Amino acid sequence: MTDKEKQLIDHLRRLKQVQPDFAYLKSFKRVLENRIVLDVKSEPIFFFRAFRLAASFGVFLLAFMGLGFGMVVATQNIPVDTFLYPVKLVGEKIQLGVQSFDAKSRADLKLKFALNRLSELKDLEENNLNDPSKIKALLDGYNQELSGIQNEVLRISVERDGETLGYLLEVESRLENISGELKVLRFDSVVPEVYLDAENFSSFMKELVSRKIFEYETKNRIFADDGQKWQRAMNEFLRLRSRGQMLAFSLNSSLSDGLKTTALELTESGEPLVTPQPENTSLTLDNLRSLNQELDSWQVSFNALSESGSDEDLLKLFDSLSEFEARLAEAETLLK
Structure with missing residues (x-):
């Protein structure tokens, strides 16, 4: 996340305290919808160009002020093959900035976003949209989320606190499910190297969390009740x-x-x-x-x-x- 985006998210947190003018928001939403229609008619929007648009300051501000945080969360239902898909990625960044308060909550969101990338890959597969550039972008996004999870897991202390062990077991289970979702995809022949990287990273992450559980059990002289x-x-x-x-x-x-x-x-x-x-x-x-x-x-x-x-x-x-x-x-x- 860039400094500009971090600064914006800080402003957005303050804006949450401001009471909205619903009449203004309603009229502004109509203007925004009309502007989107005009933009679509006047100029085609391609996948990577839309990515650059999504990262801009203006889209962050419009997404949050024009639609509200509840609608930003609702953008998670936007399909990957539509021109509005970049707004979904912006919504994820806003969620990460506003809703994450510690390593555990950040890891929770990144696990969710990693599963989002796999769900989007599944949508492409079901619709026979075997565009290598889109598939690679989604697999790269998946790896990026796993990398973020890795950083958060490494930050989690193994001091005995009554919650950490259960949380690590939950992360391990969710990573296992995510890895299973990846294995059923059949894009390994379209972008074999990137797909293999994603599989290897998934295996590495499961081993990392398992080792973290091992460290907790060794240090605190207790065992997880998971049969493993x-x-x-x-x-x-x-x-x-x-x-x-x-x-x-x-x-x-x-x-x-x-x-x-x-x-x-x-x-x-x-x-x-x-x-x-x-x-x-x-x-x-x-x-x-x-x-x-x-x-x-x-x-x-x-x-x-x-x-x-x-x-x-x-x-x-x-x-x-x-x-x-x-x-x-x-x-x-x-x-x-």
């Missing part, structure tokens, strides 16, 4: 295992040819390593070897406990994963 606590532990284990393997490959690429196989053994056989030079590399490889063995032991314990283990058993496994992550971070620091 053991699965979250396994997901975290797989993430750390993959991170360790990537670090080993990174080390391998920096070693001389005679030492490369030592790092590769971490991701293949796990056999004892020849100690290479320099010292930091040697220390890092030793740490990775030890960590690799402990991760193997962790998986054995997890498999034995996952069917009948207690919450206390799971908390111990969680704590081990947190320790593994700290050691991986230390190994990465040694290589900087």
Whole structure:
């Protein structure tokens, strides 16, 4: 959102306190409707040109003062293939500026807007409007909303407050539903790269929220009542295992040819390593070897406990994963 738009939204908040002149608004609305009709007849309005129009100061002001905030919300029903569609996007920006007070409320709205983009894509699909430029714009808009959700989720504190855990579970569920909506669309052949980016971003966001829940459970020593606590532990284990393997490959690429196989053994056989030079590399490889063995032991314990283990058993496994992550971070620091 630009500074100009932020300033406008601040003005709009103040305008909400002003009592409207309904007679004036009614007459002004007629003028606006006539002006729209004249504009449509005199000059065609194309998709991206309309986007630029929608971002202007005048459209913000007319949308809010001429129609009122209730009507701005009503613009959410405007179809994507009409020339008024940019007003819908303006309405979303106004909602975000006026109705969002904290990270949770902003994330709520952005989840709603992300689903709007998918609903619009579905409308295009049902009407056989396979315009690559429109599809790409909507998928880009979807990714932009997910990026905003990512920022808001990262801001959410994992301090125990009685509401955060339930809220994160709700976000996780809504992201799962949104991801499901994306998968049923068939635009992957029209804009394959953009569609793949959207799918990957959806998967990343679900993992991010799952990790946030894991952090909350670990720190506050409680578990969400969603039946996924053991699965979250396994997901975290797989993430750390993959991170360790990537670090080993990174080390391998920096070693001389005679030492490369030592790092590769971490991701293949796990056999004892020849100690290479320099010292930091040697220390890092030793740490990775030890960590690799402990991760193997962790998986054995997890498999034995996952069917009948207690919450206390799971908390111990969680704590081990947190320790593994700290050691991986230390190994990465040694290589900087």
